[in-house]
Amino acid sequence: MIRVLLADDEAMIRAGVGAILSADPGIEVVAEASDGREAVELALKHRPDVALLDIRMPRLDGLQAAEEIRRTVPGTVLVMLTTFSEDEYIARALGAGVSGFLLKSGNPHELIAGVRAVAEGAAFLSPDVARRVIAQLGGGRLSRAAEAKRTLEPLTGREREVVSLVGAGHSNREIAAELYVVEGTVKAHVSAVLGRLGLKNRVQLAILAHEAGLGGTGEQ
Numbered sequence: 220m221i222r223v224l225l226a227d228d229e230a231m232i233r234a235g236v237g238a239i240l241s242a243d244p245g246i247e248v249v250a251e252a253s254d255g256r257e258a259v260e261l262a263l264k265h266r267p268d269v270a271l272l273d274i275r276m277p278r279l280d281g282l283q284a285a286e287e288i289r290r291t292v293p294g295t296v297l298v299m300l301t302t303f304s305e306d307e308y309i310a311r312a313l314g315a316g317v318s319g320f321l322l323k324s325g326n327p328h329e330l331i332a333g334v335r336a337v338a339e340g341a342a343f344l345s346p347d348v349a350r351r352v353i354a355q356l357g358g359g360r361l362s363r364a365a366e367a368k369r370t371l372e373p374l375t376g377r378e379r380e381v382v383s384l385v386g387a388g389h390s391n392r393e394i395a396a397e398l399y400v401v402e403g404t405v406k407a408h409v410s411a412v413l414g415r416l417g418l419k420n421r422v423q424l425a426i427l428a429h430e431a432g433l434g435g436t437g438e439q
Contacts, residue, residue: 221338222249224265226258226284227273227300232323236271236300239327246334255279262288262295268338271321273300274312282311289316296337301348318422319343332388339390342421344429367430370416379433381408385421386428 223240225248227233233251240246249265252258256278262270270288272281279287285297298319299312312320318337321330322345329345336343371379377398384394391409395402409421418424 221246221269221334222265222267223247223334224250224252224258224262224267224270224295226252226255226261226271226276226281228253228276229273232273232300236323236330239330240334243331243335246331255281255284258284259287259291262292266292267295269296269298269334271298271300271334273323285312285317298333298337298343316420318420320348320422321345322347336388336390339392341388341390341393342385342425343388344422344425364430364432367427368432370427371431371433373415374412378408378412381405382412382424382428383433385409386425386433388425 223246225233225237225240227236230253233253237248237251240248249267250261252261253276255272255276258270258272258276259279270285272284272288274281276284281299285299288295289297296319297317298321299317300321300323302323319333319342321333321343325345325347333343333345371382374382380398381394384397389397391402391405394405398405409424412418413420413424416424416427418427
Protein backbone atom coordinates (compact mmCIF):
# COMPACT_ATOMS: atom_id res chain seq x y z
CA MET A 220 0.00 0.00 0.00
CA ILE A 221 1.37 3.43 -1.01
CA ARG A 222 0.61 5.98 1.71
CA VAL A 223 0.14 9.52 0.41
CA LEU A 224 0.04 12.97 2.00
CA LEU A 225 -1.88 15.50 -0.11
CA ALA A 226 -1.32 19.23 0.42
CA ASP A 227 -3.20 21.98 -1.44
CA ASP A 228 -4.86 25.12 -0.18
CA GLU A 229 -7.88 24.62 -2.46
CA ALA A 230 -10.43 22.23 -1.00
CA MET A 231 -11.82 21.33 -4.43
CA ILE A 232 -8.37 20.31 -5.67
CA ARG A 233 -7.78 18.20 -2.56
CA ALA A 234 -11.16 16.53 -3.00
CA GLY A 235 -10.60 15.81 -6.70
CA VAL A 236 -7.02 14.56 -6.41
CA GLY A 237 -7.87 12.59 -3.29
CA ALA A 238 -10.80 10.88 -5.00
CA ILE A 239 -8.63 9.90 -7.98
CA LEU A 240 -5.92 8.44 -5.77
CA SER A 241 -8.35 6.65 -3.47
CA ALA A 242 -9.89 4.89 -6.48
CA ASP A 243 -6.68 2.89 -6.77
CA PRO A 244 -6.77 0.01 -4.25
CA GLY A 245 -2.99 0.21 -3.86
CA ILE A 246 -2.97 3.88 -2.76
CA GLU A 247 -4.18 5.34 0.53
CA VAL A 248 -4.44 9.09 1.25
CA VAL A 249 -3.43 9.12 4.90
CA ALA A 250 -3.56 12.89 5.47
CA GLU A 251 -4.57 16.15 3.81
CA ALA A 252 -3.10 19.59 4.47
CA SER A 253 -4.31 23.05 3.49
CA ASP A 254 -0.96 24.83 3.82
CA GLY A 255 2.74 24.10 3.78
CA ARG A 256 3.31 24.23 7.53
CA GLU A 257 0.50 21.75 8.15
CA ALA A 258 1.98 19.52 5.42
CA VAL A 259 5.30 19.38 7.27
CA GLU A 260 3.58 18.61 10.57
CA LEU A 261 1.47 15.84 9.02
CA ALA A 262 4.49 14.38 7.24
CA LEU A 263 6.25 14.10 10.59
CA LYS A 264 3.18 12.50 12.15
CA HIS A 265 2.25 10.03 9.40
CA ARG A 266 5.59 9.54 7.59
CA PRO A 267 3.92 8.89 4.22
CA ASP A 268 5.62 7.20 1.29
CA VAL A 269 4.75 10.10 -1.04
CA ALA A 270 3.92 13.76 -0.39
CA LEU A 271 1.99 15.56 -3.14
CA LEU A 272 2.55 19.27 -2.59
CA ASP A 273 0.95 22.24 -4.31
CA ILE A 274 3.68 24.70 -5.26
CA ARG A 275 1.79 27.77 -4.03
CA MET A 276 0.40 27.52 -0.51
CA PRO A 277 0.13 29.86 2.52
CA ARG A 278 2.45 29.86 5.55
CA LEU A 279 5.03 27.73 3.74
CA ASP A 280 4.90 27.35 -0.03
CA GLY A 281 5.33 23.92 -1.58
CA LEU A 282 9.05 24.37 -2.18
CA GLN A 283 9.74 25.39 1.41
CA ALA A 284 7.60 22.51 2.66
CA ALA A 285 9.44 20.11 0.34
CA GLU A 286 12.82 21.19 1.68
CA GLU A 287 11.62 20.83 5.28
CA ILE A 288 10.08 17.40 4.67
CA ARG A 289 13.20 16.25 2.84
CA ARG A 290 15.26 17.27 5.88
CA THR A 291 13.00 15.86 8.60
CA VAL A 292 11.33 12.89 6.86
CA PRO A 293 13.91 11.75 4.30
CA GLY A 294 12.00 8.56 3.55
CA THR A 295 9.11 10.51 2.02
CA VAL A 296 9.24 11.02 -1.74
CA LEU A 297 8.27 14.51 -2.91
CA VAL A 298 6.07 15.37 -5.88
CA MET A 299 4.97 18.87 -6.89
CA LEU A 300 1.48 19.66 -8.15
CA THR A 301 1.68 22.52 -10.62
CA THR A 302 -0.28 24.50 -13.22
CA PHE A 303 0.85 26.06 -16.45
CA SER A 304 1.07 29.46 -14.74
CA GLU A 305 3.77 28.36 -12.29
CA ASP A 306 6.76 27.72 -14.54
CA GLU A 307 8.94 30.09 -12.54
CA TYR A 308 8.82 27.71 -9.58
CA ILE A 309 9.79 24.55 -11.42
CA ALA A 310 13.51 25.20 -11.79
CA ARG A 311 13.72 25.98 -8.06
CA ALA A 312 11.97 22.74 -7.26
CA LEU A 313 14.69 20.75 -9.00
CA GLY A 314 17.05 21.75 -6.23
CA ALA A 315 14.57 20.88 -3.50
CA GLY A 316 14.92 17.14 -4.01
CA VAL A 317 11.57 16.53 -5.70
CA SER A 318 11.06 13.29 -7.63
CA GLY A 319 8.22 14.38 -9.87
CA PHE A 320 6.02 17.07 -11.33
CA LEU A 321 2.32 16.53 -12.06
CA LEU A 322 -0.25 18.85 -13.59
CA LYS A 323 -3.40 19.45 -11.55
CA SER A 324 -5.34 19.42 -14.80
CA GLY A 325 -3.60 16.29 -16.10
CA ASN A 326 -5.05 12.90 -16.93
CA PRO A 327 -6.17 10.96 -13.81
CA HIS A 328 -4.27 7.91 -15.04
CA GLU A 329 -1.14 10.05 -15.21
CA LEU A 330 -1.62 11.09 -11.58
CA ILE A 331 -1.85 7.49 -10.40
CA ALA A 332 1.04 6.41 -12.64
CA GLY A 333 3.17 9.25 -11.28
CA VAL A 334 2.53 8.36 -7.64
CA ARG A 335 3.25 4.70 -8.30
CA ALA A 336 6.43 5.51 -10.23
CA VAL A 337 7.99 7.74 -7.58
CA ALA A 338 7.00 5.32 -4.82
CA GLU A 339 9.03 2.68 -6.65
CA GLY A 340 12.07 4.94 -6.89
CA ALA A 341 11.58 6.42 -10.34
CA ALA A 342 11.46 10.05 -11.39
CA PHE A 343 8.20 11.12 -13.04
CA LEU A 344 7.57 14.16 -15.20
CA SER A 345 4.23 14.85 -16.78
CA PRO A 346 5.08 15.10 -20.51
CA ASP A 347 3.60 18.61 -20.65
CA VAL A 348 5.61 19.66 -17.61
CA ALA A 349 8.78 18.13 -19.06
CA ARG A 350 8.45 20.22 -22.21
CA ARG A 351 7.95 23.39 -20.20
CA VAL A 352 10.86 22.61 -17.88
CA ILE A 353 13.14 22.05 -20.85
CA ALA A 354 12.03 25.30 -22.46
CA GLN A 355 12.50 27.21 -19.20
CA LEU A 356 16.03 25.98 -18.61
CA GLY A 357 17.26 28.30 -21.34
CA GLY A 358 18.19 28.26 -25.00
CA GLY A 359 16.18 27.06 -27.96
CA ARG A 360 15.00 23.52 -28.34
CA LEU A 361 17.60 22.57 -30.95
CA SER A 362 20.49 24.06 -28.99
CA ARG A 363 19.33 22.38 -25.78
CA ALA A 364 19.02 19.05 -27.59
CA ALA A 365 22.50 19.36 -29.06
CA GLU A 366 23.98 20.28 -25.68
CA ALA A 367 22.21 17.37 -23.98
CA LYS A 368 23.45 14.92 -26.59
CA ARG A 369 27.02 16.17 -26.17
CA THR A 370 26.68 15.77 -22.39
CA LEU A 371 25.64 12.13 -22.82
CA GLU A 372 28.39 11.27 -25.31
CA PRO A 373 30.86 9.93 -22.69
CA LEU A 374 28.35 7.34 -21.46
CA THR A 375 28.56 3.70 -22.44
CA GLY A 376 25.84 2.07 -24.49
CA ARG A 377 24.38 0.37 -21.44
CA GLU A 378 24.43 3.63 -19.47
CA ARG A 379 22.55 5.33 -22.31
CA GLU A 380 19.95 2.56 -22.19
CA VAL A 381 19.51 3.17 -18.47
CA VAL A 382 19.24 6.94 -19.00
CA SER A 383 16.61 6.42 -21.69
CA LEU A 384 14.52 4.26 -19.35
CA VAL A 385 14.92 6.75 -16.51
CA GLY A 386 13.65 9.41 -18.91
CA ALA A 387 10.64 7.23 -19.68
CA GLY A 388 9.78 7.18 -15.96
CA HIS A 389 10.77 3.60 -15.17
CA SER A 390 11.82 2.52 -11.69
CA ASN A 391 15.05 0.63 -10.99
CA ARG A 392 13.06 -2.59 -10.75
CA GLU A 393 11.42 -2.02 -14.12
CA ILE A 394 14.73 -1.09 -15.74
CA ALA A 395 16.34 -4.23 -14.33
CA ALA A 396 13.56 -6.36 -15.83
CA GLU A 397 13.84 -4.58 -19.18
CA LEU A 398 17.62 -5.03 -19.39
CA TYR A 399 17.74 -8.50 -17.77
CA VAL A 400 20.07 -7.42 -14.96
CA VAL A 401 19.73 -7.28 -11.18
CA GLU A 402 18.34 -4.14 -9.56
CA GLY A 403 21.64 -3.43 -7.81
CA THR A 404 23.35 -3.14 -11.20
CA VAL A 405 20.81 -0.53 -12.29
CA LYS A 406 21.34 1.44 -9.08
CA ALA A 407 25.08 1.37 -9.69
CA HIS A 408 24.64 2.63 -13.26
CA VAL A 409 22.33 5.45 -12.15
CA SER A 410 24.69 6.54 -9.37
CA ALA A 411 27.67 6.44 -11.72
CA VAL A 412 25.88 8.50 -14.36
CA LEU A 413 24.69 11.09 -11.82
CA GLY A 414 28.22 11.46 -10.49
CA ARG A 415 29.87 11.64 -13.91
CA LEU A 416 27.43 14.23 -15.23
CA GLY A 417 27.30 16.27 -12.01
CA LEU A 418 23.53 15.84 -11.56
CA LYS A 419 21.75 15.92 -8.19
CA ASN A 420 18.92 13.48 -8.72
CA ARG A 421 16.87 11.35 -11.12
CA VAL A 422 14.61 14.25 -12.06
CA GLN A 423 17.55 16.17 -13.50
CA LEU A 424 18.66 13.01 -15.30
CA ALA A 425 15.16 12.48 -16.69
CA ILE A 426 15.08 16.08 -17.95
CA LEU A 427 18.46 15.60 -19.63
CA ALA A 428 17.13 12.44 -21.26
CA HIS A 429 14.10 14.34 -22.56
CA GLU A 430 16.32 17.11 -23.92
CA ALA A 431 18.49 14.58 -25.74
CA GLY A 432 15.44 12.90 -27.28
CA LEU A 433 15.60 9.82 -25.09
CA GLY A 434 12.79 8.43 -22.99
CA GLY A 435 10.19 8.40 -25.72
CA THR A 436 9.84 12.16 -26.16
CA GLY A 437 11.81 12.70 -29.30
CA GLU A 438 14.28 11.26 -31.76
CA GLN A 439 17.26 9.45 -30.37
